[in-house]
Amino acid sequence: MSDELLTSVEMGEADRMAIASGPVAGIGLMRRAGEAVAAEVFNRYPEATHVHVLCGPGNNGGDGYVVARILADSGVATTIWASAAPRPESDAALAAAECPIAPRPLSGFEAGPGSIVVDALYGAGLSKPLSGDAARAADIASNRRLPVIAVDLPSGVSGDSGKVLGIAFTAAVTVTFARKKPGHLLLPGRERCGEIVLADIGIGDDIIARLRSRAFENRPARWLRDFPIPAVDAHKYKRGHVGVFSGGPSATGAARLSALAAARSGAGAVTVLSPGNAMQVNAAHLTSIMLRKADDLADIEEFAGERRPSAFVLGPGFGVGEKTRTFGLALLAAGQPRNAAAQVDGLVFDADAITSFREAQDVLFEAARRQNAPALVMTPHEGEFARLFPDMAGDDASSKLDKARAAAARANAIIVYKGADTVIAAPDGRAAINANGAAWLATAGSGDVLSGISAGLMAQAMPAFEAACAAVWIHAEAGSRFGPGLIAEDLPLALVPVLRELVEARRKVPNG
Numbered sequence: 001m002s003d004e005l006l007t008s009v010e011m012g013e014a015d016r017m018a019i020a021s022g023p024v025a026g027i028g029l030m031r032r033a034g035e036a037v038a039a040e041v042f043n044r045y046p047e048a049t050h051v052h053v054l055c056g057p058g059n060n061g062g063d064g065y066v067v068a069r070i071l072a073d074s075g076v077a078t079t080i081w082a083s084a085a086p087r088p089e090s091d092a093a094l095a096a097a098e099c100p101i102a103p104r105p106l107s108g109f110e111a112g113p114g115s116i117v118v119d120a121l122y123g124a125g126l127s128k129p130l131s132g133d134a135a136r137a138a139d140i141a142s143n144r145r146l147p148v149i150a151v152d153l154p155s156g157v158s159g160d161s162g163k164v165l166g167i168a169f170t171a172a173v174t175v176t177f178a179r180k181k182p183g184h185l186l187l188p189g190r191e192r193c194g195e196i197v198l199a200d201i202g203i204g205d206d207i208i209a210r211l212r213s214r215a216f217e218n219r220p221a222r223w224l225r226d227f228p229i230p231a232v233d234a235h236k237y238k239r240g241h242v243g244v245f246s247g248g249p250s251a252t253g254a255a256r257l258s259a260l261a262a263a264r265s266g267a268g269a270v271t272v273l274s275p276g277n278a279m280q281v282n283a284a285h286l287t288s289i290m291l292r293k294a295d296d297l298a299d300i301e302e303f304a305g306e307r308r309p310s311a312f313v314l315g316p317g318f319g320v321g322e323k324t325r326t327f328g329l330a331l332l333a334a335g336q337p338r339n340a341a342a343q344v345d346g347l348v349f350d351a352d353a354i355t356s357f358r359e360a361q362d363v364l365f366e367a368a369r370r371q372n373a374p375a376l377v378m379t380p381h382e383g384e385f386a387r388l389f390p391d392m393a394g395d396d397a398s399s400k401l402d403k404a405r406a407a408a409a410r411a412n413a414i415i416v417y418k419g420a421d422t423v424i425a426a427p428d429g430r431a432a433i434n435a436n437g438a439a440w441l442a443t444a445g446s447g448d449v450l451s452g453i454s455a456g457l458m459a460q461a462m463p464a465f466e467a468a469c470a471a472v473w474i475h476a477e478a479g480s481r482f483g484p485g486l487i488a489e490d491l492p493l494a495l496v497p498v499l500r501e502l503v504e505a506r507r508k509v510p511n512g
């Protein structure tokens, strides 16, 4: 698979292992990297009148010298603007020596209309905010709207966190090597990368495997094998039963959206668990979804004993407070001895279920940590994340990926840290960054649908982390394909073509 995401340290390690294990020296990797970038320049900008290659002092700059040499050899008008000379005897110094163009100082950088910029200032080695000549060059490129091809990363973007250090280039295309880095997918970095091209520079899959990266881009190949398709002899309860808790009479819609999504995702049966005073409102809007009164724990236990639900959604529209905490803790105790509730595979806590524990985080985390507790998926957006993990939320030094992982470990839960760059993290350190979403998904009720998909998949015995990853991807895919005009009511039906493709792909998985 080529979906692993490598930190700058891991990428440096991959370079070292590739050099140590094979015939390719560092300069060989650098030549391939430069060739890949030059190929993009030729393909995309055949009409360019002039290419300006900006070279930094490290190996990113080294790649730039290779690009400039290839362009110049092909007769393209090329200027190199260098921020500093490469360190003597480095690979970059070798690349500079092979390049026939005499560099000019970056301080003098200027570029006319019709020209292209190759940004080879800083890549994996970015260590501080862009300043001085580099910052000025980024301004010029942006003010003159010059197309920028970034080498590895747009300079100023951190490959590990996607953060912009001070100021950063905005690229039309970013060519990166071997594997993507978290900063290509996390915001705001992703917006600065433009289209991302992954170039093979000869670092083998075996080397990447040895790094044991636990972060990846969220794509179906990672979880398709676990994606549920009903057995030939399936009956509805074998396909899993999801219980979704509804709020009071004026807050029932969220639960119904979630319930519909759970049903569309393949759960054989779905029940909305409603306060007695909201039964009529819910009844007026439900057809295939079942409805049952659930005012207190006794009602839940009775339901669980009779109907054997395998997953629950708690939170959407439910309200914040003591009742939510009581229900949540009771659900987490479902696997404990002497608990009347049957064995539950998975719980999804969203929205109000998260906020309700803002002053009782430890109680929640302890309950989730207890032996035999059902798998818990929590789906906070940024504000909800800060309520549950205030110290982590405010930590500017760590990335969204780091935060989601740390939160998952602390809460012993799968954390779906939502946003345009949703991160899904497991307590064991696995983490996925989602990148197939679109702004159309930022609409009221969209998150309720996501919770329902997650629960629907868990109810069919999909493991919690895989279910959460799949839910995020499916939700994003459906929303992106639907496009303008999307409202949450559209999403359950919009899931259908996406699910069909996944089922077809799943049937083709060998031994699957």
Ligand SMILES: NC(=O)C1=CN([C@@H]2O[C@H](COP(=O)(O)OP(=O)(O)OC[C@H]3O[C@@H](n4cnc5c(N)ncnc54)[C@H](O)[C@@H]3O)[C@@H](O)[C@H]2O)[C@@H](O)CC1
Binding pocket: 012, 015, 026, 027, 029, 030, 031, 033, 056, 057, 058, 059, 060, 061, 062, 063, 091, 121, 122, 123, 124, 125, 126, 127, 128, 129, 130, 131, 134, 151, 152, 153, 177, 201
């Ligand atoms: N053999 C290898 O290691 C390969 C490396 N490759 C390239 O090498 C890059 C990484 O190279 P390096 O580790 O040398 O790192 P960089 O070239 O990204 O930058 C390192 C240098 O820049 C300085 N620096 C960092 N941020 C600065 C800032 N904001 N202002 C001023 N100076 C700053 C550092 O002090 C250091 O001298 C990758 O991004 C990739 O483009 C590729 O050529 C593939 C092979």
Ligand SMILES: [K+]
Binding pocket: 060, 119, 120, 121, 122, 123, 150, 151, 152, 153, 154, 155
């Ligand atoms: K760069």
